[in-house]
Amino acid sequence: MAITSALGLGSGIDINGLVSQLVRAEGQPALNAINRQETSVKSRLSALGTLKSALSGFQAAANKLKDGGLFSKHQAATANDNIATAQASSLAVAGSYSLKVTQLATSHKLITGGVGYSGYDAEIGVGELTLSVGGAAFSVNIDDTNNTLGGIRDTINRAQDNTGVTASIISVDEGYKLVLTAKDTGSANAISMSSTDSGLADLADNMQQQRPALDAIIEVDGQVATRGQNSISDVIQGVTLDLKTADPDTVFDLDVSVDSKAITEAANDFVKAYNSLMSSVKNLGKFDAETQAAGALIGDSTLRMVQSQIRSEISRPVDSANGDLNSLALIGITIDRNGVMSLDNSKFSEILDGNLGAISDVFSSDQGIANRLSERLDQYLKTGGVLDSRTKSLSQQLKGFETRRENVQVRLDNLESALLKQFIAMDTAVGQFQATGSFVAQQLALLNS
Template sequence: MAISSSLGIGSGMDINGIVSQLVAAEGQPQFNAISRQETVAKAQVSGLGSLKSALSTFQTAVRKLNDINLFKTHLATSGNEGIVKVAAGTGSVAGSHTVQVTNLAKAQKSVAAAEFTGASEVVGSGTMTFSVGAKTPFSLTIDSSNNTLAGIRDAINGASDNNGVTASIINVNNSTNTGTISKLVLTAKDTGLANAFSVAVVGDAGLARLDSSTPANFTGEAAKDANILVDGQAVTRSSNVISDVLQGVTLDLQSAVQGTDVNVDIKLDNEAIKKTITDFVAAYNTMTSTTEKLGKFAGKDGGSNGALLGDSTLRNIRNDLRQQTSVPVSSASSAFNTLKSIGIDIDKSGVMTMDGSKLDKALATNLSSVSDVFSSSDGIATRLNAKVIQYLQTGGSLDTRQTSLNKQLKTLSDKRDSVQLRLDNVQKGLMKQFIAMDIAVGRFQSTGSFLSNQINQWS
């Protein structure tokens, strides 16, 4: 009876529809109010996220300028990269030098004279001891588990204490060029005399063929050191990559040409410095553009207001960044102690611009002061970085705002659930009332029909 009545069988009314409309009329104003507050809060959370992202990107550019090594960056060039390539790093000093490569460093390569029919042929048994320069020797036991040519190769390469030798197998013509044989090749992992190796064998006659103390057992190339002349002074190194002759400069030897001097020039890398400053200018303008959009007031122009319109934190950040770029740097010389004095200016609309010619002049006139403007203890990049850290740190103003907004969203979500629970109870109560009414109407109609039938019969 209750089910049929809930469908309006007794009264003919759409009980479900009526109850739904009544519940909606009761709850919609509250849901609308919650939704409006959620929309505002979510927009602010998103706006704060955009602000933090912009600050983080800006900080990356600022930190590059805050690195004092930037203004010590040098560019090294070689007069002949076919002979020597050069690269300047931290600590390099401007200057010109000549480099002559008389010998390249080489790794020892020893080819066993013994010929084998293939990698699976048994060589012999015993112990092989490898000595590599002044390093601790390592030994291998050769027995039935690894006494083939391939087994010895793998044992050498797989030794955990192998400190400088690799083994391989080559398949070549035999001594009479009438067939193919296999040979063992041993190669030093590193170049130079300090990495030369020897092999001592204690074992049977087969394995003794790999003892390097017998000169006839191996052919190949001996280890060699690199020999160069730098400004006429002799230099010997075990590697072809030399980084301890010219301070902060790496020499990468490519070929040996005796009697040929290569000019190596090291000079301040103005282009790298200018690019870093240019990136800073672009990052500042991007940061400014982001804060303007977030704090925008649409007014009569139409469109939407910024997500952080009227936000005090946004306003403080914008003012702080602008102020830090305009305050003179006390540690720099009076001639170059502001951004404007080295060619960087901010117009009335807040856009930062750079005069490349003026910056070049400042770099050429007083590099130290330009460095101080950015990276000294009270330099602009130093101050900006400190401010950004303050805003981005956990517990900072932005983090606190986001935490507060997320709590507000959680409260609104709980409030929505509370309203929905109340409406569910209201709906249940209304359904009971309408169902009871429907049942009563049904009964009245049934009684009325009965009485009408009786009267008609009496008549």
């Protein structure tokens, strides 16, 4: 009877279909509400991620201008890069110099003189061989395991106390020759080789100078400077000169100046990052009357706070800067009525060339805009900050939606079970009434016959 009733055979009703429809009608509003809320939370989470990304980009741009080193950064350029190039550090001071490269530094090189040896395995002798580089000596022991030309080369190169010489072998028309080259340039790194042992002494005495050990000689503003290397960083403070070739007859200019290009690029990046941030803020909080579409954070208090506080930091004068040039607007960075920031390159460059300190103070002094912004932005972006707390709260809400769905499903399962019992009972009663009716009809028919 239970199976027959479940199929609706007693009443002719599709009990399973009817119960499913009733359960679905009961549960769908609750599930729809959960889905809407979940979609809203996911949308806000995504929007907070977009806002955080824009804030991080703006903070990175502000931090470049926060670093006072940017405003002390210099560039160096020579009028003849074929002779020498130059680089400037933060220690450099703006100025112009005349430069002449009289001589390049060279590394000392010795080579076997006269007729060379018959090959790599030509036997030389045994004993002790002493080499000196700039007066710093080391010795190698030569025995019957390494007493060939190749063996001596390898032993010199592998010596742990080698003071700065590299040995090699070249094969030329005159035979195989040993070549000794100082690892460092300059007269202080001249090589010598000696031995008191037969064979080795012949090798040492036969070494001839192939290239002298020379110092670099330059003239800066007519003053001579001699150094042991071709990269010179201690003649002009904060400037490294890399010598390329010697040309005693050519005098050329070296200019050291503030790296205006780097500062202007940083200022332009700041403007772009601000506009990108404000565009994101606008899109996240806007409402389109035509499409009725709303931003994911429309009416959000955090979004309004971010917009208001950053605009305040941007527009507020800098107390630690010069009174005549103590704001972004006064150095050429303005915001129009649509909230778009722009940089007047002409005005900015003019102030940069004539009053670098003013621009530096506006951005990087104690109360400078970049310092204020960095501190403010950190409140939003740091772990435990405003955005982090909001994100964690919304993430926690997301986890709760699945639990709510499970609770709704348990309630619907219980409802389905209860409805099935009720309809089965009804179907059973209807079946019984139909059976009784058929019996009564049969009996009446018999009486009338």
